[in-house]
Amino acid sequence: MFIGATQADAWNELVKRDGGDADAAQARFADRLASELDRRGVVDVARHGAVDQGVSLLSPTSARRTASPLTWWRGTTPTG
Numbered sequence: 001m002f003i004g005a006t007q008a009d010a011w012n013e014l015v016k017r018d019g020g021d022a023d024a025a026q027a028r029f030a031d032r033l034a035s036e037l038d039r040r041g042v043v044d045v046a047r048h049g050a051v052d053q054g055v056s057l058l059s060p061t062s063a064r065r066t067a068s069p070l071t072w073w074r075g076t077t078p079t080g
Contacts, residue, residue: 003029003057003058004022007057007058010055010056010057011025011057013055014029014052014053014055014057017053017054017055018053028052029052029057032050032052033045033050033058036050045058046058
């Protein structure tokens with residue numbers, strides 16, 4: 001998952017807050033993200049990120065700057 005690869009600390013905290021079940025956390029976050037995209041739009045979410053259970057994800061300041069969706073898509077690990 002792109003978020004886990006680029007924002008490991010935040011993702012691990014979210015999984016912990018979801019009872020340690022990474023699959024459940026991923027499904028719930030996907031629902032939360034879809035809701036935020038519907039409510040605020042892609043541009044706002046891309047600019048400001050999303051907060052779930054008090055954990056900030058996808059914000060430009062929380063992601064590693066060297067990570068890109070293309071790197072994740074190719075299955076390589078971002079460095080930096």
